[in-house]
Amino acid sequence: MTLGPPPHNPMLFRRPATTRAVWAMTGTGNTGARRQSCCHTAWPPAESICGERAVKKHLAKLLMVPVATYFSTAVLAAEAEVEPAPPKQGVTPALPLSADRPAAYAELPTFGAIAWETEKLPWVDEGPYAGISGVAMDVWDDKIVLAGGFIPGGDETADRASRKTSRWSWLYDAAGNTWTQLAHAPDRREYARGLVADDTFYVFGGGKQYQKQDPPYLPHAECFALDLTRQPPAWREHSPLNVPRTHMAVGRVGNYLVVAGGNEYDYAEKGYSANTIRNTTEVFDLHQPELGWQVRAPIPAVGRGWSAAVATDEYLYVFGGVTWDETQNSVGVRETWRYSPAQDRWEKRTPPPVAISGWAGALFLNRYAVIVGGIMREKDKPGRTSYWSDLAWAYDVRDDRWLQVTGTLPPGAVFNDPAVAILDHTLYVLGGEGPKGSHYNYFLTGEIKPK
Incomplete structure (x- = not known):
């Protein structure tokens, strides 16, 4: 599923300051549905009562929901530590x-x-x-x-x-x-x-x-x-x-x-x-x-x-x-x-x-x-x-x-x-x-x- 913006609903995404933080939020998708994340309407989640651990815990669940889900990650790793891009299945x-x-x-x-x-x-x-x-x-x-x-x-x-x-x-x-x-x-x-x-x-x-x-x-x-x-x-x-x-x-x-x-x-x-x-x-x-x-x-x-x-x-x-x-x-x-x-x-x-x-x-x-x-x-x-x-x-x-x-x-x-x-x-x-x-x-x- 490709994660994209809902029409006519401007959104702003901020990259977290820490290199390990993972942020998640939900919004009104193209189907008109709206889901609440564990952090409710607080944005960014790092400033909400849920904290980073709760965001990480619920992220996997959120990604299984077929609505417009938004998330951002910080720097993945230092250059020497970045894992190679994954190929398609069966492709070398x-x-x-x-x-x-x-x-x-x-x-x-x-x-x-x-x-x-x-x-x-x-x-x-x-x-x-x-x-x-x-x-x-x-x-x-x-x-x-x-x-x-x-x-x-x-x-x-x-x-x-x-x-x-x-x-x-x-x-x-x-x-x-x-x-x-x-x-x-x-x-x-x-x-x-x-x-x-x-x-x-x-x-x-x-x-x-x-x-x-x-x-x-x-x-x-x-x-x-x-x-x-x-x-x-x-x-x-x-x-x-x-x-x-x-x-x-x-x-x-x-x-x-x-x-x-x-x-x-x-x-x-x-x-x-x-x-x-x-x-x-x-x-x-x-x-x-x-x-x-x-x-x-x-x-x-x-x-x-x-x-x-x-x-x-x-x-x-x-x-x-x-x-x-x-x-x-x-x-x-x-x-x-x-x-x-x-x-x-x-x-x-x-x-x-x-x-x-x-x-x-x-x-x-x-x-x-x-x-x-x-x-x-x-x-x-x-x-x-x-x-x-x-x-x-x-x-x-x-x-x-x-x-x-x-x-x-x-x-x-x-x-x-x-x-x-x-x-x-x-x-x-x-x-x-x-x-x-x-x-x-x-x-x-x-x-x-x-x-």
């Missing part, structure tokens, strides 16, 4: 990329290290059969705002056709360690992308499931905007893209919102093919919103999706990704490009040492793209064409060079299609997919420690 995951590090990675200069803490999201159930991936996310006012995503466990509504595509929106306050539920997005979206500009959170494109319908999945061009200055924040429709798609590279470059690449899912093409992968670039000028999205110079070479991307005041940087050839085989893209919307020009830069797709990154100190997760595709090793990556990378946009990052991501190589953001010196990694369709609700916080 292959060794991660760190167990067979590419020589090209080992030869890179060292950027520094990331000191990780591992937590779990309080508003979605655990993996490997639940979890979340493909969330639209960005930073706003020293907070993190997000919307949508693929939730294999569903959201407990009666919408059996689409309930595995999320409509949830959340605001995370790192200073207060709290999650606040915002208004539901106007429609369900997964593998959309999100950007913040001028106190507005924009969500672009994405896909939606339509199970037992024909077709059962569609990409969408609609875009939505969440006005974060209103109390409570409110959604509105935004100019639609010209090309519906998922898994795009996006960034705010000065006064421009840029969306590049992605996949226009087509069920007749089995979802992904040379006919669905896109090299389309669209630009939205925030100073001329009446123009809508303008189609600009396409990504050179091949179309691609599942690329990592960061933006500076001048350029959108696009790293790696995956494409499909004419024989319908997926092919990793080992390229770095940067795009100037002011000049409408793409420039090739130093490629990553290996081809990785499904990774994500954010810009640190306005100079370094810090990138994590994804899958490395390698055709040269017999019997092994892909490696799930638990490594972190850095790319210096000023000096155009790649750097290695000391250590690996806990609790393993289960971060394909994560959402990533940076606040100050902390990297946040939310959700992700692991081998054989497993998904997880991990929420990593990493202190970035450059040399």
Whole structure:
């Protein structure tokens, strides 16, 4: 069962101060039912008469109740003590990329290290059969705002056709360690992308499931905007893209919102093919919103999706990704490009040492793209064409060079299609997919420690 917020009932979750505390509360679920926990209405339970022991005692019972139950955990353990992500039953995951590090990675200069803490999201159930991936996310006012995503466990509504595509929106306050539920997005979206500009959170494109319908999945061009200055924040429709798609590279470059690449899912093409992968670039000028999205110079070479991307005041940087050839085989893209919307020009830069797709990154100190997760595709090793990556990378946009990052991501190589953001010196990694369709609700916080 996936644990999600009740509609029209804003909730706030606070992470406990101790590393061993477990909090639980109940609320009005989608069925309209309401259950009392042992702590009644007191929140947080640590301040109630029940105490931590009673909360722990009743937590197992609460998790068996088919209503909307809310709980949060603190840091699971120190990095070295985190248990590996559990695989699906009967699945033995292959060794991660760190167990067979590419020589090209080992030869890179060292950027520094990331000191990780591992937590779990309080508003979605655990993996490997639940979890979340493909969330639209960005930073706003020293907070993190997000919307949508693929939730294999569903959201407990009666919408059996689409309930595995999320409509949830959340605001995370790192200073207060709290999650606040915002208004539901106007429609369900997964593998959309999100950007913040001028106190507005924009969500672009994405896909939606339509199970037992024909077709059962569609990409969408609609875009939505969440006005974060209103109390409570409110959604509105935004100019639609010209090309519906998922898994795009996006960034705010000065006064421009840029969306590049992605996949226009087509069920007749089995979802992904040379006919669905896109090299389309669209630009939205925030100073001329009446123009809508303008189609600009396409990504050179091949179309691609599942690329990592960061933006500076001048350029959108696009790293790696995956494409499909004419024989319908997926092919990793080992390229770095940067795009100037002011000049409408793409420039090739130093490629990553290996081809990785499904990774994500954010810009640190306005100079370094810090990138994590994804899958490395390698055709040269017999019997092994892909490696799930638990490594972190850095790319210096000023000096155009790649750097290695000391250590690996806990609790393993289960971060394909994560959402990533940076606040100050902390990297946040939310959700992700692991081998054989497993998904997880991990929420990593990493202190970035450059040399």
